[in-house]
Amino acid sequence: MGKPYFRGQSIHRLDAKGRLRIPTKFREVLQNHYTDALVITRMGECLLAYPPEEWEKIENKAREFSQVQPEHRAFMRYFISSAEECEFDNQGRILIPPFLREEANLTQDVLLAGVLTNFEIWNKSTWDAHIKLDKDSYQKIMEFMAGTGL
Template identity: 40%
Template sequence: MFMGEYRHTVDEKGRMIIPAKFREELGASFVVTRGLDRCLFVYPYDEWKQLESKLKSLPFTKKDARAFTRFFFSGATECDLDKQGRVNISSPLREYAHLEKDCVVIGVSNRVEIWSKTIWEEYFAESEDSFGEIAENLVDFDIDL
């Protein structure tokens, strides 16, 4: 399970250090793709294969299903860590997530998310005030916090 929040930077070549606590669980090869809310999603390869299987089962006759799978898979890139524990994030993915220098890497259960520091701080500030309301809405999913 991935959890925690870490501050890192992206260098001029698009390389970013993956937190040491995440490296082993991500494995030798993992997938980085466009996420929701202008962040990047990072999946260990086995999680990616499970997600791919679920998305393949969506009905291709539904416009939203086609749009989401195009968005999600067209940005996906298989990545490896270098000897310093860095991942090279492609230019299109950096542009999508507005990753220029300072970024935040968070663990979210089965995936890692990479955020621009500015976008993360804005998102967190907006969500922080409604955290209680969001938690109340999760009652419908049988989650007791």
């Protein structure tokens, strides 16, 4: 069955109601290794989609955060409070809540990028702009990653 990782990219179209079809290869990871649902939250200019079991690990760590530490409170307000559990309809689509669609500027063309234990949901144009920037600094990124032992 392979490792429970989300890999690769897939371009899809958001329908008028804000529903997004999740690619078969990502659904198979969910169905074979996790609960067949997603928890979606915001991160910068994209959304992050987690299997519920991976999201629970984040919540368990976040529960240990200090209530008085400003960075912890900011993380909880920004990242945790925007999380929404999304279930699949019988056509393999999820409904992305309007405030999350707006946050990531999701209109029609959407790119999903697998990043191991979760995947990112991007406005395709925003993704293209980020990839161009990343290509411009690719050598520096690779040097940094080499320093991590990768």
